[in-house]
Amino acid sequence: MTGPGAELLSARGIAVWFPVGSAVTARLRHRPRLLRAVDGVDLDLARGEALALVGESGSGKSTLALALAGLRPVNRGSITYDGRPLPTRRSRADRRRIQIVFQDPYSSLNPRLTVGGMLRELIAVHKVVPPREQAAFAAELLRLVGLGEDALRAYPRQFSGGQRQRVALARALALRPEVLVADEPVSALDVSVQATILNLLADLRRELGPSLLLISHNLAVVRHLCDRTAVMYLGRIVEVGPTERLFTSPAHPYTRGLLAAIPRLAPAGGQEPGGTAGPAVAGDMPSALSVPSGCRFRTRCPHARERCAAEDPALASAPGEPGHLAACHFAFEGIAAGAP
Amino acid sequence: MSREGAGTDGAGGIRGGAGTGPGGAAPGAAAPGGPVLQLRDLKVRIATRRGLVRAVDGVSLEVARGEAVGLVGESGSGKSMTLRAILGVLPPEARVTAGQILLDGADLVPLSQADLNRIRGRKISMIFQEPMSALNPVMRVGHQIAEGPRVHLGYSRSKAAERALDLMRRVGIPDPERRYRAYPHEFSGGMRQRVMIAIALSCDPEVILCDEPTTALDVTIQDQILRLLARLCRESGVSLVFVTHDLPVVAQLCQRVAVMYGGQIAEWGDVRDVLLDPRHPYTLGLVRSAPDVDEVRESLVAIPGSPPSLVSPPPGCRFHPRCAFAEEDCRAEPPPPLRELPGGRRTACLHHERCEDVLATERSPR
Numbered sequence: 001m002t003g004p005g006a007e008l009l010s011a012r013g014i015a016v017w018f019p020v021g022s023a024v025t026a027r028l029r030h031r032p033r034l035l036r037a038v039d040g041v042d043l044d045l046a047r048g049e050a051l052a053l054v055g056e057s058g059s060g061k062s063t064l065a066l067a068l069a070g071l072r073p074v075n076r077g078s079i080t081y082d083g084r085p086l087p088t089r090r091s092r093a094d095r096r097r098i099q100i101v102f103q104d105p106y107s108s109l110n111p112r113l114t115v116g117g118m119l120r121e122l123i124a125v126h127k128v129v130p131p132r133e134q135a136a137f138a139a140e141l142l143r144l145v146g147l148g149e150d151a152l153r154a155y156p157r158q159f160s161g162g163q164r165q166r167v168a169l170a171r172a173l174a175l176r177p178e179v180l181v182a183d184e185p186v187s188a189l190d191v192s193v194q195a196t197i198l199n200l201l202a203d204l205r206r207e208l209g210p211s212l213l214l215i216s217h218n219l220a221v222v223r224h225l226c227d228r229t230a231v232m233y234l235g236r237i238v239e240v241g242p243t244e245r246l247f248t249s250p251a252h253p254y255t256r257g258l259l260a261a262i263p264r265l266a267p268a269g270g271q272e273p274g275g276t277a278g279p280a281v282a283g284d285m286p287s288a289l290s291v292p293s294g295c296r297f298r299t300r301c302p303h304a305r306e307r308c309a310a311e312d313p314a315l316a317s318a319p320g321e322p323g324h325l326a327a328c329h330f331a332f333e334g335i336a337a338g339a340p
Numbered sequence: 341m342s343r344e345g346a347g348t349d350g351a352g353g354i355r356g357g358a359g360t361g362p363g364g365a366a367p368g369a370a371a372p373g374g375p376v377l378q379l380r381d382l383k384v385r386i387a388t389r390r391g392l393v394r395a396v397d398g399v400s401l402e403v404a405r406g407e408a409v410g411l412v413g414e415s416g417s418g419k420s421m422t423l424r425a426i427l428g429v430l431p432p433e434a435r436v437t438a439g440q441i442l443l444d445g446a447d448l449v450p451l452s453q454a455d456l457n458r459i460r461g462r463k464i465s466m467i468f469q470e471p472m473s474a475l476n477p478v479m480r481v482g483h484q485i486a487e488g489p490r491v492h493l494g495y496s497r498s499k500a501a502e503r504a505l506d507l508m509r510r511v512g513i514p515d516p517e518r519r520y521r522a523y524p525h526e527f528s529g530g531m532r533q534r535v536m537i538a539i540a541l542s543c544d545p546e547v548i549l550c551d552e553p554t555t556a557l558d559v560t561i562q563d564q565i566l567r568l569l570a571r572l573c574r575e576s577g578v579s580l581v582f583v584t585h586d587l588p589v590v591a592q593l594c595q596r597v598a599v600m601y602g603g604q605i606a607e608w609g610d611v612r613d614v615l616l617d618p619r620h621p622y623t624l625g626l627v628r629s630a631p632d633v634d635e636v637r638e639s640l641v642a643i644p645g646s647p648p649s650l651v652s653p654p655p656g657c658r659f660h661p662r663c664a665f666a667e668e669d670c671r672a673e674p675p676p677p678l679r680e681l682p683g684g685r686r687t688a689c690l691h692h693e694r695c696e697d698v699l700a701t702e703r704s705p706r
Contacts, residue, residue: 056558160646190414191585195629195642202639217559224631224640247633261563262633263588265615273408273595273611276574279567281560284528 008082008211009045009068009098009179014038015076016063020289035288037063039235040076042315045179050205050212052222052243054258055232056285061215062183064232068213069100069181096126099177103184105164109156115142115167116152122174141170144207146200162193166200173208183215198224219262223247228323231255234296235288237315239331241324251318251326254297257281295328303330375402375442376546376579377426377464382439384418384425391651395421395434397603400678403547408573408580410590410611412626413600416647419583422600423549426581427466428456443546462492465540469552471532475524481535482508482520488542507538511568530561537568541578550582554589566593587626591615599623602648602658605678609685617699619681619692621663624699657688665694 019032038060045051053061066072068079070090079086086094102108110118119138123129129137139149145166156164165185172180185201186194202225205212216222222229223243230240231254239252250256260280267273283300286292295313298304307329315325318332326332384396396418403409411419424430426441428448441448443463448456465488468474476484485507486500495503501520508516511534524532533553540548550569554562570593573580582594590597590611597614599607599622607620618624625643645662648654655673660666669690670676678686689695 056560191587191626192414192629192643195631195640198631199639199642218631219559220631220633223633223636244636257560259633261560263563263566263586263592264634265588265591265627265632266612267592273570273591273593276571277567279560279564281563284530284561285558 006047007044008047008049009213010080011041011043011064011068011077012080013077014041014043014064014067014074014079016060016067016072017075033289036235036291037288038067038074039288039291041232041235041237043068043230043237043240045211045213047178048209048211049228050214050226052214052216052226052229053232054216054219054222054229056217058234058285058288059232060235060288061232065100065181065183065213065215069098070095071100092126096175097177098179098181099172099175100181100183101165101168101172101185104188105156105161105168106188108168109164109171111156114153114155115147115170118167118171119152119174122171126175128175138174141174144173144204145170146196160193161189162197165189165197169197169200169204173204176208177210179213180210181213181215184217185214186221187216187218194221201225219247219259231258234285234291236296236327238297238328239326240315241318241321241326245321245324251324251331252297252328253301253303254281255326257300297328374404376405376444377403377581378440378442378445379422379426380440380442382422382425382441383437384421384430384434385437386421386431386434388433388651393650394603394653395650396425397650397653398439399598399600399603399605400439401598401605401608403579403581405546405579406573406577407596408570408582408594410594410597411581411583411600412585412587412590412597414585414647416650417600418603418650419600420551421603423466423551423581423583426547427460427464427549428453429460429466458492461488461545462543463545464547464549465543465545466549466551467533467536467540467553469555471529471536472524474536475532477524479523480521481524481527485535485538485542488539492543503542504538507541508535510541510572511535511538512564513538528561529557530564533557533561533565534568537565537572541572541576544576545578547579547581550580552584553582555584555586562589569593587615587630599626602653603650604658604675604688605686606659606689607685607687608678609681609683613683613685619685619687619695620659620689621665621695622659624695625662657690665689665691667691 016038017034017036020035021033041064053065055061063072067074073088081094116138119141120134123134123137138152142149142151147163147166156167159167186197189197198221214222214226226243229243229246230237233254239246239255246255250259257280281300286299292299294310295308298308313327313329315327318324379399379401382396382399386393386395399422411422413419425436436449482501482504485504489495489500489503505516505520508519513519513531513534527535554565557565569580572578584590594611596609597611598605599614599620601622606622607614607618614623615627618627628641629643631640643662648658654661656671657676660670676688676690678688680686
């Protein structure tokens with residue numbers, strides 16, 4: 001086992017495209033119209049690290065997570081695990097290493113299997129423990145996620161949303177994964193229940209030590225749980241860095257806008273409720289079918305200028321901060337830095 | 341900052357003209373600045389196979405002209421049922437069993453559906469969480485916005501169309517002449533919600549009821565819509581009742597807030613008092629259980645237990661089984677009523693000073 005800092009999961013140049021429209025029009029056109037959901041992403045996840053992917057809906061964060069978990073083939077790019085390239089069809093052992101928890105605990109559990117049945121099937125297929133120890137292991141998993149042993153005989157419909165998400169976590173942990181992917185794990189839950197699941201995720205990470213890839217639109221949740229944060233916009237990563245640094249000195253105008261758009265219990269600068277300030281980010285995200293030329297964010301960027309339409313900015317690191325990168329021509333020049 | 345700014349929107353003075361409520365203005369008709377909408381001890385019961393659900397159990401609140409009032413709580417707290425009772429669109433099994441809903445001093449509860457139809461969309465309108473399911477998918481959005489003025493205000497086709505274009509401009513839909521003829525599926529989520537807002541505004545209502553209108557939107561779009569709603573309140577003097585589970589959203593938009601739990605109001609008052617310095621353990625629990633974007637906390641303080649059954653709610657304070665402050669007197673019937681504290685805020689907690697202690701100890705070590 002290598003120490004923290006060693007890359008466990010690495011993605012290089014990942015692209016995932018979806019053909020849209022009918023096959024007939026695609027043939028007439030000689031090539032299909034492509035929706036570029038993920039359009040050239042490099043990402044590294046270190047052993048034991050918690051990395052967040054944030055961005056608006058349609059930014060490609062969930063698609064990227066599915067591709068990394070091997071649940072969706074990629075059109076371009078490569079994924080390596082512990083230095084070894086992962087093929088499109090992964091072996092059972094490789095699939096076991098990366099497990100995923102979905103957003104909606106109402107549709108991601110088999111309604112016709114008891115929790116015990118579901119766990120035993122998984123444990124048996126992947127031969128996680130010898131057959132004699134299966135029952136004890138299943139009970140142990142439920143204890144880990146804070147459910148009693150009677151849950152083994154219950155069906156998913158008998159649980160509340162928060163309890164179902166605990167079952168989904170137990171299911172993912174049953175395979176002793178090295179990477180846990182959680183796609184909006186609390187956004188379908190009530191506020192007071194969210195806290196229990198977030199605390200559970202933090203405890204499980206301390207206890208079992210898997211790497212965590214958390215997909216969330218809730219930046220407060222991200223700041224609470226993750227070591228590093230990557231911000232996605234229209235299929236690309238526009239900024240990535242240590243969470244604390246990204247939240248306290250964001251470099252990309254989009255990151256700054258996202259942070260400013262979050263409603264606060266105590267609005268900034270003692271602003272009155274219903275104050276008159278303009279919106280943090282104007283306009284809508286463009287369609288992934290017609291990505292703007294040059295910088296993708298320029299259509300909504302308050303600092304956009306000619307160069308932004310002509311040149312696509314690459315991710316570049318901040319001076320003296322190699323781990324903090326932003327894809328903006330002016331990110332670290334101090335031009336945009338003043339105005340949030 | 342005129343509160344009576346209706347004249348600026350091209351439909352001048354409609355509200356003043358037809359202003360008497362259904363059944364004539366009641367004696368206590370609201371003076372300018374007085375409450376537009378008042379709920380008095382409202383109770384809604386739902387008949388189910390498991391028994392009678394006390395979905396709303398004695399809710400009283402008031403909304404002033406041009407004010408945004410937040411109604412927050414978790415699922416099952418009764419916030420949406422309260423909203424639907426105001427508009428008279430309860431599910432068939434649900435009924436208002438007691439209390440009054442006063443619009444400009446006139447009670448809406450005894451009105452027939454026909455009378456309510458003249459008020460809905462005209463004096464009270466609503467914005468829903470999912471604009472795609474609230475809009476008509478096969479009708480051009482311009483026509484949907486123009487429909488209200490045609491039906492309620494008797495506008496001609498061309499005058500209503502003009503009004504719709506004007507509204508589209510006001511809610512920030514770019515290129516309204518072209519968008520007028522578009523269908524809802526051609527709009528993004530944020531733009532659809534703007535269309536919903538234009539429809540809600542189309543007859544210059546007194547009150548707009550908002551049922552989680554930004555929950556399905558991205559945070560940047562939510563920010564745009566909240567700012568738009570705040571501007572409309574300021575400019576046209578319309579009042580909002582804003583239902584959400586998201587406390588910071590209420591802090592950004594609303595002046596006053598009611599925190600609901602188990603079909604009752606746990607705490608009521610100025611939004612900053614209630615959310616930054618709560619006097620009810622449930623509000624305190626909600627505030628402390630959510631992570632903060634601006635501050636990292638060691639661990640989140642979850643509220644133990646789960647919401648009460650509204651078929652057989654716990655005796656006394658609805659929150660006592662989950663409350664760390666609960667004493668013997670909290671279990672005694674009837675449930676503690678809202679009590680007024682200095683500064684005009686109200687709490688249902690018998691031991692609200694404990695909240696102060698918790699907040700004081702939490703803040704002191706820093």
